Amino acid sequence: ALHAIKSCQDQGKIAIHVDYERAFNEMYARSLGLDLSDEKLWVFRPNTLEEGSDALKEILTDDEIAPHIGIVVIDSIAAMQPKDIIEGSAEDHNIGLQARKLSNFLAWFSKSLEQNKIVGFMINQERTNIKMSQYAAGPDIKSTGGRALQYYNSVKLHMKVREYELGTVINPIDGTNVKKKISQVVKITCMKNRCAAPFLSGSLVIRYGVGVDNFLALLEIAKGRDKIYRKGAWYYYTSLLTQEEHKWNGFDPVVEFFTKNPMEYEALKKWFANTDITISDEERDIAISNSASAPMEVDEEAMAEVLDT
DSSP states (O other): OOOHHHHHTTOOEEEEEEETSSOOOOOHHHHTTEEEETTTEEEESSSSHHHHHHHHHHHTOOTGGGEEEEEEEOOTTOOOOOOOHHHOOOOOOOOOHHHHHHHHHHHHHHHHHHTTTTEEEEEEEEEEEEEOOOOOOOOOEEEOSSSSSHOOOSEEEEEEEEEEEEEEETTTTTOOOOEEEEEEEEEEEEEEESSSSSSSSEEEEEETEEEEEEHHHHHHHHHHSSSSEEEETEEEEOOOOOOOOEEEEHHHHHHHHHOOOHHHHHHHHHHHHTSSOOHHHHHHHHHTTTTOOOOOOOOOOHHHHHHHH
């Protein structure tokens, strides 16, 4: 979400961060290059769902302010608790109250974002859903906030940590070297997409205190598009500057080469900016066939009869 805010600020737009979690870290935001001035970033910390929705309605219905807003980040859905739950007692039975109020909020919020050409970025969490039936297969995982959110969103990304990278850091207390997690590899699966092909997945590296490793991500894209060609354990690359052929055993020397040659990396960035990365129909079919979330096959003749009716 913070990387999305940074991209919004680079385009000269104002970003809004609705911090229900009370988890916005200014030090980490500055390390990513965010401008924390009032002219570029507005951070709200509402106490209840109604308080946050009223603040957004006041801003997004203002014809003088709304055109300058580029993105609205809500962190998170699970923390958007209604006033009746926050101020109520433990004996109150507010079953489905958050889902109902969130559904009403999303009906207005999605329409307002569309009218003002604003990106809505909503962070959600997963909870264990304990099945009460004795015939159920056990607890499963569900996202909070009811079912309305999955109908209103345009893109739904599921993020899961796949592995961690350990590194040696200095303990600031006693000065000793200790092993500590310094980054994590996150697998992202597109569960829904109205903008492009759904059911695709990929991974990225998030370094603690630094953010998404765009350097490594670009090398992975170049490797996947055969700009950095792999054959067995060897990697081959034709320089975009000198047309010189390079050959390495393993991927670590590839990273070292582009680290020591920033001009080559900048040339690779220009190649990526001018490359059509739209996937072909064949690539899409392969990705969907390999996905556990592939859609069911539809009987086209039966569907045509239904549509004609």
